[in-house]
Amino acid sequence: MTEATMTAKERVLRTLKGEKVTPVPCFSGVGNVTTKGLEKLGYRFADLHNDAQKMAEAAMTSWELFGYECVVIPFDLCLEAEALGCVMNPYAETEELLYPTIKEKSKLTTEQLRAAATPELLKKGRIPLVIEAARIVREKVGDQVAIGSYVLGPFTLGGQINELEVILKGSLKKPEEMKEYLDALADVIILVGNHLLQNGIDYISVREMGATSDVLSPRVFKKVIFPALKKVADNMASPNILHICGSVLPVIDMMAECGYSALSIDSKTPMKEAREKTGEKTVILGNFNPFATLNTGDAEGAYNVAAQCVRDGVNGVHPGCDIWPTAKPENLEAMMKAVRETSV
Amino acid sequence: MALDSAKKEELLKRLAQGVVEFEDDEVREAAQEWVDTGEDTYDAIFDGLVSGMEEVGKLFSAQEYFVPEMLMAADSLYIGLDILKPQMKPRDSGVKGAVVIGTVQGDVHDIGKNIVKMMFDVAGFNVYDLGRDVPLEDFLKKQLETNSDIVCLSAMMTTTMMGMPKVIEMIRAKNPNCKIMIGGAPITDDIVGKFGADATAKDASNALEEAVKMVVSLREIQKEANAKS
Numbered sequence: 001m002t003e004a005t006m007t008a009k010e011r012v013l014r015t016l017k018g019e020k021v022t023p024v025p026c027f028s029g030v031g032n033v034t035t036k037g038l039e040k041l042g043y044r045f046a047d048l049h050n051d052a053q054k055m056a057e058a059a060m061t062s063w064e065l066f067g068y069e070c071v072v073i074p075f076d077l078c079l080e081a082e083a084l085g086c087v088m089n090p091y092a093e094t095e096e097l098l099y100p101t102i103k104e105k106s107k108l109t110t111e112q113l114r115a116a117a118t119p120e121l122l123k124k125g126r127i128p129l130v131i132e133a134a135r136i137v138r139e140k141v142g143d144q145v146a147i148g149s150y151v152l153g154p155f156t157l158g159g160q161i162n163e164l165e166v167i168l169k170g171s172l173k174k175p176e177e178m179k180e181y182l183d184a185l186a187d188v189i190i191l192v193g194n195h196l197l198q199n200g201i202d203y204i205s206v207r208e209m210g211a212t213s214d215v216l217s218p219r220v221f222k223k224v225i226f227p228a229l230k231k232v233a234d235n236m237a238s239p240n241i242l243h244i245c246g247s248v249l250p251v252i253d254m255m256a257e258c259g260y261s262a263l264s265i266d267s268k269t270p271m272k273e274a275r276e277k278t279g280e281k282t283v284i285l286g287n288f289n290p291f292a293t294l295n296t297g298d299a300e301g302a303y304n305v306a307a308q309c310v311r312d313g314v315n316g317v318h319p320g321c322d323i324w325p326t327a328k329p330e331n332l333e334a335m336m337k338a339v340r341e342t343s344v
Numbered sequence: 345m346a347l348d349s350a351k352k353e354e355l356l357k358r359l360a361q362g363v364v365e366f367e368d369d370e371v372r373e374a375a376q377e378w379v380d381t382g383e384d385t386y387d388a389i390f391d392g393l394v395s396g397m398e399e400v401g402k403l404f405s406a407q408e409y410f411v412p413e414m415l416m417a418a419d420s421l422y423i424g425l426d427i428l429k430p431q432m433k434p435r436d437s438g439v440k441g442a443v444v445i446g447t448v449q450g451d452v453h454d455i456g457k458n459i460v461k462m463m464f465d466v467a468g469f470n471v472y473d474l475g476r477d478v479p480l481e482d483f484l485k486k487q488l489e490t491n492s493d494i495v496c497l498s499a500m501m502t503t504t505m506m507g508m509p510k511v512i513e514m515i516r517a518k519n520p521n522c523k524i525m526i527g528g529a530p531i532t533d534d535i536v537g538k539f540g541a542d543a544t545a546k547d548a549s550n551a552l553e554e555a556v557k558m559v560v561s562l563r564e565i566q567k568e569a570n571a572k573s
Contacts, residue, residue, distance in 0.1 A: 089477075091450065096510075098450035099503050101477060165415060165455060172412035214529075217410045246529075250407075291502040291530070324503050 008069035009146040009202065015316050016203055016239035016261045018283055024316050026306070026339040027070035029148050029205030029241045029264060029285070031322035035097075036329045037061025045325060046092045049076055049100055052129045056136035062323075063145050066332040071141060072148040073133045074126070075322075076100040077207070080151055080192050081160040082125035084108055084116060097325060107162050110177075113184035121188065122195045134200035146202040151193045153208025153242075154182040154228035155216075164210070171216065171224045182228035186235075193236045203239040205264065206232055212246030214268075221251045226258070233258040241285065245320050249273055256282045266320020267292075271312035285318035294319075294327035294335070302331035306338035313344065347381040356392045359424055363396025364403070366416035368423050375427035385428040393424045394466055394560070411455060418462050425466065432468075442492035444483060446474030448507040453500035456528055460496060469494075480507050484514045487522060494523045497541075502530040509539040516540065 006014075011025040038045060041057055048054045055073055062068035078088040078100050085106030091098040108116065121127075130149065137147050152160060158167045158181060170178040193204050211225045229242065242255055243264035252274050255263050262283035265274055271287050278284065286309065293305045309317045317339050323332075347355075355374050362371035371393075378388045400417045403409035409417075443464050447454050454476040464471045472486055487495050495515060499505040505528065512524050526541045536544045 094449065094479075096450070096480075096507055098507075099501075101450065101452045103477070164453070168412045168455070169415050169419075172416065213410075215411045217407075217413075220410070220412065321502065324506075 007144050008063070008067075009143055012069055012146045012316070013202060013239060016241070016283060018261075018281065020315075023340050023343065024310055024314060025069045026317040026336055027068065027146075027148075028072060028319055028323065029070075029150060029203065029243060030072060030207065030319070031075045031099075032062045032068060032070070032072055032319075033058045033075060033325055034062060034065070034323065034327050034329070034332070035325040037065055038325065040065070045075070045097045046090050046094070049074060049088075049090050050126065050129070052132035053136060055129070056133040056140070059133070060137060060140060062332070063141070065329070067336055068332065069145060070148050071137050071145055072150070073137070074130050074149070077152060077156075077160065078102055079126060079130065080157055080188060081106075083121050083127055083192070084113070084161050084188065086161055099322070102160050105161055105163065110181045110184045113181070113188060117184070117187040117191055119191070121191060127192065127195065130196070131199045134196075138200055147200060148203050148205065149196050149201040150205040150207050150243075151189045151196075153206050153211065153225075153244075154185040154189060154232065155225050156208050156210035157185050157189060158182060159210050167210075168215070171220050175220070175224050178224050179227060182224065183231065186228045186231040189232050190235045193232070193240070197237045203241065203261075204236070205241040205243045206236075206260070207243045209243070209245045212244050213248050213250045214246040218250040218254075222254060226254050229255075230258045233260050249277070252277050262315065264318050268320070271309070271314060275313050283315045284313075285316040286314050286320065287312075288317070288319060290319035290321055290323045290327070294331045295324055297331060299328070299330045299334035303334040303338040306335040307342040310339060310342040310344060347378070347383045351381075352387070355388065356395070359388060359392025360396035360399065363393055363417050363420045363424070364399045366413070366420045368420050371420045371424040372427065375424040379427055379431050382431075384433045385431045386433065388428050389425065389432065389466060390560075393421050393428070397421055397463075397466075398560075414459065415455065418459060421462065421466070441494065442470040442472065442490050443494040443496060444472045444474065444486045444490060444492045445496040445498070446478040446483060447476040447498045447500070448483075448504055448511065449477055449479050450507060451499050451501055451504035451528075452476050453528075454498070456500065457496070457498035460498070460525075460527060464496075480511045481514065483511045484518065487515055488518060491519075492522065494525060496525045496527065498526070499528040499530065501528075505530050505535070508541070512540050 011021050012027050015021050015025050043054050048058050059071045059073045063071050081102050082088050086102045087104035088100050089103040090100045134147050239261040241262045241264050242260040245266040247268045249269050256278040262285055265286040267287050267289040288305045288309055293302050306317050355378050358374035445461050447457050461471055461473055472490055497508050508526055515522055524541045525543045527544050531544045
């Protein structure tokens with residue numbers, strides 16, 4: 001099959017296997033629904049999270065409207081936390097468009113997490129709903145485009161179900177205890193991630209933004225975070241992407257060593273240095289600031305930013321974070337055009 | 345026991361070093377020793393605790409310290425502050441004021457906000473902390489209720505910072521003189537201008553440094569005023 005006839009799904013999955021695809025795919029492992037997409041459907045953002053049909057339809061809009069090469073569900077970071085007994089706030093009553101947050105933390109202990117990490121967990125919260133949404137998407141798009149989903153990394157999930165301050169201080173004060181805690185969280189993440197990959201999800205991102213080097217020292221990363229992230233990589237099916245935003249240059253060698261199919265970095269980590277530190281074989285996705293590029297900037301700027309990512313040697317053009325819904329359609333179009341037109 | 349200059353130097357050093365190394369017990373003991381002399385604790389707070397926090401800010405900028413280290417230093421500072429503050433003599437010329445602070449709705453990150461809050465606490469402001477995930481209109485309500493001089497809005501995420509201009513507009517409409525500071529990872533000088541806010545700091549280390557600078561400059565103003573009177 002020639003590259004010209006490859007589907008978006010093949011382009012993304014081959015990239016995640018380490019094959020060179022030209023032009024590189026332009027896709028995301030995290031949220032990318034736009035206001036334009038929501039308007040087309042007549043849905044409010046807050047209504048998508050608890051409705052498999054709406055979630056599926058909304059998730060497909062960036063693919064349908066802009067040829068963005070993925071469909072990613074869900075749109076919030078609460079899936080595993082909810083299954084672990086936390087309560088999500090979808091901000092249904094709020095006029096502003098907001099991402100859901102956890103309003104009540106279950107504060108499960110290491111022992112409670114170990115007890116919770118059984119297949120029973122997979123029936124809880126909205127895990128079945130996301131799998132139903134994946135089924136609806138697949139029915140519509142077939143094998144044209146890959147369906148992505150995500151889980152949180154152990155440290156970030158710890159901060160969702162427990163007080164972040166406790167987790168942060170614990171990583172320094174009681175590293176052995178915290179390692180155990182993250183190890184237990186890793187089991188939950190592996191369970192959920194594998195379940196998603198077995199039930200219609202084509203690739204999964206592990207979002208560990210809490211452990212960025214803007215927040216944690218490389219020493220703590222190595223001692224406390226790395227073992228849990230490696231455990232996830234060793235035990236979760238592929239393809240999987242490790243996503244950490246902020247500046248990660250001091251730890252990117254460890255990120256690569258974990259063994260994920262790909263790494264995803266944002267604009268605060270310079271691509272050339274990241275490549276130097278990880279070598280040619282590491283699949284790196286990145287590395288633009290979605291808000292500055294797609295929301296506040298103009299089309300020409302978006303074109304240039306995306307083209308620069310390609311020239312800097314990314315294996316896939318990928319945003320550093322969720323695409324915020326009010327992204328300008330013309331900027332998304334310019335980004336797609338730049339990626340098609342730019343070669344290394 | 346009186347506080348001679350050698351003892352004073354020793355205690356200041358222990359307070360500052362205790363904060364830098366997050367030695368809670370050291371800070372607690374040094375603060376207590378100071379209080380036991382019956383002396384004014386003003387210098388202990390500013391030349392001891394704040395000076396230690398200033399060093400923490402430098403270490404953070406140099407990427408020797410990170411957020412957990414900063415949080416632990418802040419805990420040590422508060423241990424000292426709780427002991428020292430009740431014995432600080434009121435200063436007529438001091439900058440008095442009230443500040444309303446909180447993280448905007450949709451955002452549950454409050455660590456940066458708490459660091460900035462700490463420096464307002466140190467500087468002697470009345471701090472009204474609304475916490476995190478604060479409905480936008482609550483900032484206005486609290487500002488009107490307290491007639492605060494400053495409102496500080498925090499957001500960790502680009503997605504939640506969009507609530508800020510709405511709060512700023514609401515407050516400006518009712519009270520144009522109120523100073524509005526915004527902060528958090530996605531905030532840049534450009535955003536400050538666009539949103540119509542008064543000030544920000546570039547990042548977490550800058551937020552701490554800016555807040556320390558603010559406290560230090562307040563101290564200078566006080567010293568000058570004291571010298572004149």
